[in-house]
Amino acid sequence: MEDSDDELVARVARGDGAAFTRLVARHRKKLIAMTTRIVGSYALAEDVVQDVFTRAWQRAPLWRPRSEGSFGAWLARVATNLAIDHARKAAPLPLEDAAEPLDGTPSADAQLIEREDERRLAGALAALPARQRAAVALTYDQGLANAEAAAAMEISVGAFELLLVRARRTLRQAMTEGSAI
Amino acid sequence: MTMDDSGLGEFLDALDLYGAQTERWPQAEREQAQILIARSPQARAQWQAMERAERALLRTRTVCDATDGGMTARILRLRQDNPRRHAARRASWAVAASFAVIAGLYVGAAPQPSDNPEDIVVAALAPSGGHDAW
Numbered sequence: 416m417e418d419s420d421d422e423l424v425a426r427v428a429r430g431d432g433a434a435f436t437r438l439v440a441r442h443r444k445k446l447i448a449m450t451t452r453i454v455g456s457y458a459l460a461e462d463v464v465q466d467v468f469t470r471a472w473q474r475a476p477l478w479r480p481r482s483e484g485s486f487g488a489w490l491a492r493v494a495t496n497l498a499i500d501h502a503r504k505a506a507p508l509p510l511e512d513a514a515e516p517l518d519g520t521p522s523a524d525a526q527l528i529e530r531e532d533e534r535r536l537a538g539a540l541a542a543l544p545a546r547q548r549a550a551v552a553l554t555y556d557q558g559l560a561n562a563e564a565a566a567a568m569e570i571s572v573g574a575f576e577l578l579l580v581r582a583r584r585t586l587r588q589a590m591t592e593g594s595a596i
Numbered sequence: 597m598t599m600d601d602s603g604l605g606e607f608l609d610a611l612d613l614y615g616a617q618t619e620r621w622p623q624a625e626r627e628q629a630q631i632l633i634a635r636s637p638q639a640r641a642q643w644q645a646m647e648r649a650e651r652a653l654l655r656t657r658t659v660c661d662a663t664d665g666g667m668t669a670r671i672l673r674l675r676q677d678n679p680r681r682h683a684a685r686r687a688s689w690a691v692a693a694s695f696a697v698i699a700g701l702y703v704g705a706a707p708q709p710s711d712n713p714e715d716i717v718v719a720a721l722a723p724s725g726g727h728d729a730w
Contacts (some may be wrong), residue, residue, distance in 0.1 A: 431638065432672045439668050447660035457658060465667050472671045476679050536652040555653045580612040583646065586653075587612065590645035 420486040427475040435475075439468055442487065444555050446494050452552035453498035453545060456503065462500060467494045480529055484566065491567040495549050502545035532590060539589035547582035551577060607632050608638050617645035 418426075418437070426434035443464060450460035468489060480486075540548060546568070553564035565575035607629055614621045618629050632639040 428676075430676060436668050439664065443664060444660050449660045457660075460658070461665070461667070465671070468667065469671050469674065473677050476676050524667050529652070532652040533656055534658065535651060539649075551653070555650070556657055558674060566632065567648040576613060580609075583609075583612045583615065587642060587646045587648040590648050592643065595657075 419479055424475055424478050424480070424486050427472065428478055429476075435472055438486070438554065441466040442490055443468075446490060449491070449552040449556040450498045452492055452540070453495070453549050453558050454501045456505075459501060459505070460498070463494060463497045466497055478520070488566055491553065491563075492569065495553065495567050496569075498552075499545045499549055502548065535589045535592070536586060539586050543582055543585060547578050547585075551582045551586075554579060577584065579593060603628070603632055604636065604639055608642060611643060611646055616643060616650050618643075 420438065420441070423438050427438065433489075436545070438481070446464045446467065447460050452461045453456050454460055454463065456468045470493060471486075471490065478486075540551070549568060550564065553559045553567055554561075557564070557567075561568065561575055561579070562572050564579075565572045568575060568578075571580075608611060610625050611623065614625075617628050618633075621629060629639075629643075634640075639699050
């Protein structure tokens, strides 16, 4: 049976490097995906995630699960805050920063449509305020429910839903721009 | 429900709140949405637009490199925070804060200089002792 995050963090607190390596392997992929969406650059996202895990390693001996919530929620909260800070300081996101497709190889027409959708999406995401982009990233990349995502952004659920509604509206409208209907 | 009803506005609000996957919507709103999507070309077009946006979001999700480029090894070379040192640092801050509060109370309780001109002159002449006539 897999060790829980809390068990691994308790071992990390005693300086167990192997436990830390397992925690990194467990959470890095989602954190990179989420952070890249917010800051718009894989290289910058790697820096942010390294900063997050450095804090996790150094502060593990002081970790108090009861006051800080789950370890995953703590990681998401720190990563979101750092990524929003970076996104606000950085230059505007590039419009054509779509990643390589994940799934199989659709037909040529379907691929064209998908590329066009991805281009529109990238443009709309780049134009969103950093906090709305963070709401999208926490929902679609980190896979969090609204209450968890709101906690990660340290705002109320209502405030989070407002950010997500505005972001989704912008993305939806970007997909219909120039269409006949 | 027809396109002229207010249903479309409510549908779009719900679409932006819950996303395109109607199976995740609350049941009552889901049933109304499905009727509207079936009957209204506008509602259907907006729902499809949201679905395309969500599919594009999943397709463009960043896939990170399998290796972490030595990140974990670099971090493991760093020292961890020591709870005792942390507690000692907090204690020294508490002592410093206590002194600051006590000093503040002392200064606050001390007699304040008077704004009265006569008092000011008396105070200024006090060292010379030549102010009796005033």
